[in-house]
Amino acid sequence: MSFDFEEFETSFETQKKMLDNRILQIQKQNETLMQQQSIKQDQLREIKQDMKLELQEIKQIIAALEDTANRDQKFQLKQLKQKVVKFEEQHKAIVKQLIKQSISEQFDRLSMQESQFVQDNQMTELQKGQSKLMVSSNSIPNSLPKDNQILIVPSKKQSGLSLSLKQPLLELENEQLQEKRDSNEKDTKEIEEQVNIQNIKI
The missing domain is CATH 1.20.58 (Methane Monooxygenase Hydroxylase; Chain G, domain 1)
Known part of the structure; x- marks a missing residue:
């Protein structure tokens, strides 16, 4: 090839x-x-x-x-x-x-x-x-409210409690008034006795 x-x-x-x-x-x-x-x-x-x-x-x-x-x-x-x-x-x-x-x-x-x-x-x-x-x-006030700004609205329970507290206070006031009257009466008697003694001496 x-x-x-x-x-x-x-x-x-x-x-x-x-x-x-x-x-x-x-x-x-x-x-x-x-x-x-x-x-x-x-x-x-x-x-x-x-x-x-x-x-x-x-x-x-x-x-x-x-x-x-x-x-x-x-x-x-x-x-x-x-x-x-x-x-x-x-x-x-x-x-x-x-x-x-x-x-x-x-x-x-x-x-x-x-x-x-x-x-x-x-x-x-x-x-x-x-x-x-x-x-x-929001949770902390900027300033405390004044006394005249505080408005307390008593509940029914609070009203009842207030009445129960007023009762002994009234009784105490009555006792104090009675003691004051007794003291005044005693002082008056002592003064009268002193006056009588002076009159007798004269």
């Missing part, structure tokens, strides 16, 4: 065009990533993994072509390898920057959430303090 050089050339050119297109797609993807302002870390990891597999496959195809390539073809393959390395490094740098940006944004969000959480706690504590102060001020 003879070697068909023309068929080999055609196969090489076909493979090279396919590689050129795939490398061009990598370049476009890098340009698209560079324009991204924000992207989630999960999505970045997926993009990074897909790119890794794509580059590995391209490198394997180039290595397989090198085994049977002539001098000119090897030079072309070398140029392709240089492009692959260039876009691979570019892709890594872009992904790394996007990951840093994503982490920074996530940190900012967490900081804002923490700050909001602290503010909410402070507001809650302040409201609790104000509520306690209001309850305290």
Whole structure:
């Protein structure tokens, strides 16, 4: 079986065009990533993994072509390898920057959430303090009422008790009045006796 050089050339050119297109797609993807302002870390990891597999496959195809390539073809393959390395490094740098940006944004969000959480706690504590102060001020009067401001409304039991207390007081007052009368009468008698004695002497 003879070697068909023309068929080999055609196969090489076909493979090279396919590689050129795939490398061009990598370049476009890098340009698209560079324009991204924000992207989630999960999505970045997926993009990074897909790119890794794509580059590995391209490198394997180039290595397989090198085994049977002539001098000119090897030079072309070398140029392709240089492009692959260039876009691979570019892709890594872009992904790394996007990951840093994503982490920074996530940190900012967490900081804002923490700050909001602290503010909410402070507001809650302040409201609790104000509520306690209001309850305290309502339960303790600002000043004691004056005597003439105190209105005592006796209940039925209190009225009965007042009457039961008044009775012995009345009795005590009567006794004191009686004692005073007796004392006055005694003093009157003594005065009269003194007057009589003086009259007898005269």
